[in-house]
Amino acid sequence: MSALAVNLNRRLREGAGSAWFPYLLVAPLALVLWGYVVQPMLATFVESVSEDGTANYAVFFSSSGVARASLFTSLFISLASVLLCGVVGVGMAFLLKRFAFPGRRLIEAFILVPAALPPLIGAIAFQLLYSDIGILPRALQQLFGAERPVLAFDDIAGVLVVHTFTMYPFFYLAASAALAGMDPSVEEAAYNLGAGRLRVWRTVLLPMLTPAMVSASLLVFMTSLASYTAPLLFGVSQTMTMQIYINRTNGDLPMASTYASVLGIVSILFLLLMRWYEGRRSYRSQSKGVAHQRREILNPFGRWLALAASILATLVLLAPVATIALVAFSEDGSWTSEVIPSAYTVENFITIFTDPKSLQPILNSVQMSLIATVGCVVIGVLIAYAVRRLNFRGRALLDMAVMISWALPGTVVAINLISAFSTGSTFSLGQALIGTFWIIPLAYFVRFLPMVFRSSSAALAVVDPTLEEAARNLGASWWRAFRTITLRLMLPGVIVGALLAFVHGVGEFVASVLIYTSSTVPISVAINNRMYSFELGTAAAYGMLQIVLIFVVMWFSSRLENGGRQAEQWTN
Amino acid sequence: MIDVKLRSVSKRFSRGGDAAAVDDVSLTIAAGEFFTLLGPSGCGKTTTLRMVAGFAFPTAGQIHFGDQDVTRLAPNKRDAGMVFQNYALFPHMTVAQNVAYGLKVRKIGRAASAERIEQALAQVHLAGYGTRRIDQLSGGQQQRVALARALVIRPRILLLDEPLSNLDAKLREETRSEIRRIQREAGTTALYVTHDQAEAMAMSDRIAVMYGGKVQQVGTPHEVYHRPANAFVARFIGRSNVLELPVAEASADGLELRLPSGARIGIGAPEGHGLKSGDTALVSARPEQVRLAGPTADGALPGKVTGIEFTGMATNLTVDVAGDELMVSVVDAPDGIKIDDQVGLLLAPHRLWVVKP
Ligand SMILES: Nc1ncnc2c1ncn2[C@@H]1O[C@H](COP(=O)(O)OP(=O)(O)O)[C@@H](O)[C@H]1O
Numbered sequence: 026m027s028a029l030a031v032n033l034n035r036r037l038r039e040g041a042g043s044a045w046f047p048y049l050l051v052a053p054l055a056l057v058l059w060g061y062v063v064q065p066m067l068a069t070f071v072e073s074v075s076e077d078g079t080a081n082y083a084v085f086f087s088s089s090g091v092a093r094a095s096l097f098t099s100l101f102i103s104l105a106s107v108l109l110c111g112v113v114g115v116g117m118a119f120l121l122k123r124f125a126f127p128g129r130r131l132i133e134a135f136i137l138v139p140a141a142l143p144p145l146i147g148a149i150a151f152q153l154l155y156s157d158i159g160i161l162p163r164a165l166q167q168l169f170g171a172e173r174p175v176l177a178f179d180d181i182a183g184v185l186v187v188h189t190f191t192m193y194p195f196f197y198l199a200a201s202a203a204l205a206g207m208d209p210s211v212e213e214a215a216y217n218l219g220a221g222r223l224r225v226w227r228t229v230l231l232p233m234l235t236p237a238m239v240s241a242s243l244l245v246f247m248t249s250l251a252s253y254t255a256p257l258l259f260g261v262s263q264t265m266t267m268q269i270y271i272n273r274t275n276g277d278l279p280m281a282s283t284y285a286s287v288l289g290i291v292s293i294l295f296l297l298l299m300r301w302y303e304g305r306r307s308y309r310s311q312s313k314g315v316a317h318q319r320r321e322i323l324n325p326f327g328r329w330l331a332l333a334a335s336i337l338a339t340l341v342l343l344a345p346v347a348t349i350a351l352v353a354f355s356e357d358g359s360w361t362s363e364v365i366p367s368a369y370t371v372e373n374f375i376t377i378f379t380d381p382k383s384l385q386p387i388l389n390s391v392q393m394s395l396i397a398t399v400g401c402v403v404i405g406v407l408i409a410y411a412v413r414r415l416n417f418r419g420r421a422l423l424d425m426a427v428m429i430s431w432a433l434p435g436t437v438v439a440i441n442l443i444s445a446f447s448t449g450s451t452f453s454l455g456q457a458l459i460g461t462f463w464i465i466p467l468a469y470f471v472r473f474l475p476m477v478f479r480s481s482s483a484a485l486a487v488v489d490p491t492l493e494e495a496a497r498n499l500g501a502s503w504w505r506a507f508r509t510i511t512l513r514l515m516l517p518g519v520i521v522g523a524l525l526a527f528v529h530g531v532g533e534f535v536a537s538v539l540i541y542t543s544s545t546v547p548i549s550v551a552i553n554n555r556m557y558s559f560e561l562g563t564a565a566a567y568g569m570l571q572i573v574l575i576f577v578v579m580w581f582s583s584r585l586e587n588g589g590r591q592a593e594q595w596t597n
Numbered sequence: 598m599i600d601v602k603l604r605s606v607s608k609r610f611s612r613g614g615d616a617a618a619v620d621d622v623s624l625t626i627a628a629g630e631f632f633t634l635l636g637p638s639g640c641g642k643t644t645t646l647r648m649v650a651g652f653a654f655p656t657a658g659q660i661h662f663g664d665q666d667v668t669r670l671a672p673n674k675r676d677a678g679m680v681f682q683n684y685a686l687f688p689h690m691t692v693a694q695n696v697a698y699g700l701k702v703r704k705i706g707r708a709a710s711a712e713r714i715e716q717a718l719a720q721v722h723l724a725g726y727g728t729r730r731i732d733q734l735s736g737g738q739q740q741r742v743a744l745a746r747a748l749v750i751r752p753r754i755l756l757l758d759e760p761l762s763n764l765d766a767k768l769r770e771e772t773r774s775e776i777r778r779i780q781r782e783a784g785t786t787a788l789y790v791t792h793d794q795a796e797a798m799a800m801s802d803r804i805a806v807m808y809g810g811k812v813q814q815v816g817t818p819h820e821v822y823h824r825p826a827n828a829f830v831a832r833f834i835g836r837s838n839v840l841e842l843p844v845a846e847a848s849a850d851g852l853e854l855r856l857p858s859g860a861r862i863g864i865g866a867p868e869g870h871g872l873k874s875g876d877t878a879l880v881s882a883r884p885e886q887v888r889l890a891g892p893t894a895d896g897a898l899p900g901k902v903t904g905i906e907f908t909g910m911a912t913n914l915t916v917d918v919a920g921d922e923l924m925v926s927v928v929d930a931p932d933g934i935k936i937d938d939q940v941g942l943l944l945a946p947h948r949l950w951v952v953k954p
């Protein structure tokens with residue numbers, strides 16, 4: 026027995042050579058993914074059929090009723106979001122990548138700002154801007170002396186505004202990359218053969234953009250399907266995510282689980298579809314030739330028009346952040362029917378930091394997110410290493426499990442954890458986790474593990490595997506070689522992933538709102554509660570802190586990533 | 598100094614199809630010897646080297662360092678210094694830190710370690726480069742750091758996988774004699790992998806020519822060049838005409854072959870050649886050992902010039918002899934020789950060598 030232990034210990038230290046070493050490393054990782062991602066999903070399904078068998082699922086097939094309507098509304102919103110984001114994103118990409126005009130750089134600098142906002146505070150910003158209590162409709166109302174706010178977006182239209190602003194980057198980034206990778210001579214050949222501009226568009230450009238567009242469509246569709254805050258704020262209660270929330274708060278866990286199972290399965294199907302499509306897609310050889318020349322707009326009138334439009338677009342892009350900033354400095358209750366708040370103060374920020382009860386959510390969020398981030402880093406880095414570097418049976422499954430946790434909507438993750446951990450389980454050391462502190466860090470871990478995994482994996486991809494072999498050859502044990510060489514070199518990527526996970530944890534709302542307890546209220550739930558009690562100023566102040574954190578981290582990450590490309594610049 | 602033995606080593610990859618990447622390879626590398634694995638790309642050289650280094654384990658067979666069976670020993674326990682094709686220098690460390698890595702692992706004291714690093718860098722002519730970052734070095738310098746890093750741990754065997762392939766042609770020739778000098782000075786047994794036969798010939802004590810995962814021949818550069826074991830080796834090492842000639846008479850150590858002209862030619866053959874009268878023998882004739890003569894010269898094979906290539910040192914001709922294209926390399930080609938000229942080719946019997954198919 027002890028001989029076996031000694032042998033095992035020795036193998037672990039020497040490692041990596043023997044055929045079964047990978048399994049030694051992978052087994053705990055697989056166990057974590059099984060315990061906290063896959064098994065909870067199954068628990069939700071079991072929960073959904075626990076009371077009435079499959080009767081819960083039958084409601085989706087009955088022609089009337091909430092379930093079916095919710096499914097269809099969700100699908101409709103997702104489809105409409107894809108179309109809107111597609112038009113805006115591709116349009117922006119063409120405009121910014123193919124034309125040179127005054128103000129272009131201004132737009133480019135801010136183009137990703139709306140999408141960077143945390144989901145709740147982003148949705149609130151759009152509500153405060155464009156809904157019937159919003160600044161713009163009220164300003165127009167006053168301007169035209171109308172009885173009601175003009176051009177107010179509500180209900181589904183409001184949701185679509187939020188989705189368009191926050192999700193068009195999927196299309197914008199995909200189309201920009203595709204345009205950048207496109208060989209200009211192909212397009213020129215078409216012109217050379219006598220095709221008109223419209224024809225070139227239709228027959229050359231769009232088909233070449235298709236793969237990128239399909240991927241972006243699937244992404245937007247999935248993200249829209251998972252969207253919870255926008256329907257919540259704009260009062261669209263008949264969506265899948267809202268029904269999960271409503272059923273859960275009404276105490277009908279089996280029904281909530283039914284919705285969660287359906288939404289989970291649809292999300293995973295989309296994930297599979299996406300993977301299949303990307304695997305099937307042939308990579309055309311992209312010429313490394315000259316980049317596309319931007320077409321200069323020369324007409325003076327056109328230039329003025331372009332400048333004006335650019336400034337307007339920039340204002341629109343910055344408006345959400347500006348609105349939150351403005352409201353953050355307004356006195357609570359000072360904004361009723363005016364266009365903008367009437368009284369200003371810095372009291373909100375002071376209260377947040379001096380009143381222990383107001384400070385608590387910040388402390389909670391930071392603490393819970395930190396814990397989750399540590400977990401994400403340990404597990405995410407090791408999974409990335411295992412998937413990229415080790416040879417073992419079930420590698421694809423491990424990869425898939427991480428991707429599932431990426432594909433699952435936050436709402437579904439929360440329900441899964443509720444189903445799995447409302448009573449003790451092996452994976453919670455026999456304790457019930459619901460109602461305890463640990464459930465939220467766990468949810469963050471499940472939700473943001475894929476971020477650390479992805480950026481670690483990307484970082485690992487550019488670390489030459491022979492470096493680790495060289496270290497081993499020089500006498501280092503596997504662990505030492507991993508620590509001093511591989512991990513060391515992937516560090517920039519790991520840090521970026523960790524920061525991303527941390528920031529998302531601090532901004533998390535969707536899962537938190539289903540599982541928080543009175544002593545673990547995170548910032549976003551605090552914001553939501555303040556909104557309900559019309560303390561807009563305080564809510565926005567919290568939001569402003571989240572936004573500042575995000576921009577600081579984004580700035581820092583971009584420096585790190587640029588530096589990472591020439592690792593030695595900052596490693597020594 | 599130790600010798601290294603490979604005993605019937607085979608390697609099959611789980612995803613490598615039926616064919617073995619390395620197929621029943623047995624080699625003995627003598628202590629202090631500079632031994633080269635030579636063969637075309639994909640013949641299994643790297644796989645063999647990696648099994649010696651411990652990065653891959655043989656499917657069958659054993660590997661011994663001296664008396665020690667290292668077949669399944671972890672790479673970090675082998676004391677085998679490796680120079681990688683891409684050098685695999687740690688980009689986040691300085692030159693000295695790179696060289697120090699193996700010493701640190703071995704817990705060599707600071708002072709002793711500093712001295713050994715200095716020595717190693719001096720040996721590769723990089724004294725004073727210790728504080729440089731890796732990206733501040735040229736390719737040739739990086740190559741030498743990799744060599745110093747592998748040698749400083751005083752390895753039992755030095756392994757080199759195409760270490761010169763990333764250098765330009767001129768530097769390659771300089772570096773190969775450098776490597777040989779350093780290996781001699783260090784007195785280390787070396788296993789060297791290359792696909793470049795000129796490099797192998799110039800550097801090695803002995804060469805194992807590999808093809809399709811199998812060792813085709815082991816011998817000194819002179820042996821593999823002048824007495825190739827088979828047609829593959831004859832064609833792969835240098836250039837060679839492999840002629841098919843009918844056997845008129847066979848004895849234990851010699852053959853009488855019939856030339857296309859009808860003349861007979863007697864040559865030596867390795868023992869156990871197994872040929873008998875009426876068989877067809879494969880005969881290797883190096884282009885530089887075929888002589889050019891007039892079309893009607895005594896005993897010459899008549900042919901027609903189909904190609905001329907002047908390289909400066911020599912003139913390479915292709916000559917059509919009764920439908921076979923023969924390569925001929927002559928130092929003093931007759932002035933004015935041109936395509937379609939009729940010539941005669943003289944084969945010197947002692948320069949012909951019977952090879953296996
Ligand atoms: N990890 C591997 N998995 C599957 N096949 C491999 C692997 N490594 C090498 N091979 C195959 O083994 C054969 C020998 O490869 P290698 O030893 O790298 O050849 P060389 O170094 O002589 O060019 C090749 O056919 C190669 O495709």
Ligand SMILES: [Mg+2]
Nearest residue numbers: 639642643644
């Ligand atoms: Mg090789």
